[in-house]
Amino acid sequence: MIGVLLADDQALVRAGFRLILDAEPDIEVVGEAGDGEQAVAVAATARPDVVLMDIRMPVMDGIAASRELLREVPECRVIMLTTFDLDDYVVDAFRAGASGFLLKTAPPHQLLAAVRTIHEGDALLAPASTRRLLxxxxxxxxxxxxxxxxxxxxxxxxxxxxxxxxxxxxxxxxxxxxxxxxxxxxxxxxxxxxxxxxxxxxxxxxxxxxxxxxxxxx
Incomplete structure (x- = not known):
């Protein structure tokens, strides 16, 4: 079972992701957070396998939260949620330890594939996206x-x-x-x-x- 933590300041976004993820037999949402600081605290207790982390959140942004979270739970993997394909913060997120990024507008099958791919330790980025970002x-x-x-x-x-x-x-x-x-x-x-x-x-x-x-x- 893949345990997922949802970290996004929009409750509707979290609710939508939860519906999609909890419907899968091999995935379980183990926690939610509305800001980065809360995400770190919940992760320390829930020990998720994968974190879906919004880049822009109050109190502590997703980049700082990823850095802190991965120090606390080094075995988990972080997928950054972004609004734009070439978000300026994505590379900073990689440096903070994130393992991939996903558009918030991605269809359900891409969300599920991303969670499973990252959990298996494989690459999430397409070559063209990787090069454009870097x-x-x-x-x-x-x-x-x-x-x-x-x-x-x-x-x-x-x-x-x-x-x-x-x-x-x-x-x-x-x-x-x-x-x-x-x-x-x-x-x-x-x-x-x-x-x-x-x-x-x-x-x-x-x-x-x-x-x-x-x-x-x-």
């Missing part, structure tokens, strides 16, 4: 020493992750089994101390391993 903030810095610990295969996997490819797509491109790619991804995340695939994408752009706006890694 173009706004990418000011490449020197890669940290940990990058040198990656094998050639792991380095290739990181670059393909940065393009937003799934494990199956990476496996096809590298001509290996998906299980091999999964092992490489796990090793990359461990060596670079990254939470998940989304943060691997952000890492690659921010450290100049890929060129913003380019479909190909350099």
């Amino acid at each position: 173009e706004q903030v990418a000011h490449p810095t020197t890669p940290p020493p940990a990058v040198a610990s990656l094998t050639n295969r792991e380095h290739d996997v990181l670059l393909l992750l940065a393009r937003g490819l799934s494990n199956a797509e990476i496996a096809e491109q590298m001509v290996v089994e998906p299980s091999t790619v999964k092992s490489h991804v796990a090793s990359v995340l461990s060596k670079l101390h990254l939470r998940d695939r989304v943060h691997a994408v952000v890492f690659a752009y921010e450290h100049g391993l890929v060129r913003p706006g380019s479909p190909e890694p350099r």
Whole structure:
């Protein structure tokens, strides 16, 4: 069962999401919050697997709340709820530890898919969305020493992750089994101390391993 916490200052939004989520046999809403501070407090008790977090909330915004919440409940995953596809705050949310974002206007099947995808540890962002977001903030810095610990295969996997490819797509491109790619991804995340695939994408752009706006890694 996937436990979900709903954090949004609009009660109608929370009620709508609850109706959709609680109707699923593998998903349960374990708590609600009307502001960021409340979200942190509820998460500490409810220990959700996934948090649907509005970016703009009173008392404490979603970015600050995500940062605090993930310190308290590091095993959970945060999906930021936004009104605009290219919300300026989305990349800041990734830096705070969020694992993806979802438009509030998304249809029910996308909401359910997002919750399940994030819970499984997979990427939620489409490659084009990822690149557009990172173009706004990418000011490449020197890669940290940990990058040198990656094998050639792991380095290739990181670059393909940065393009937003799934494990199956990476496996096809590298001509290996998906299980091999999964092992490489796990090793990359461990060596670079990254939470998940989304943060691997952000890492690659921010450290100049890929060129913003380019479909190909350099």
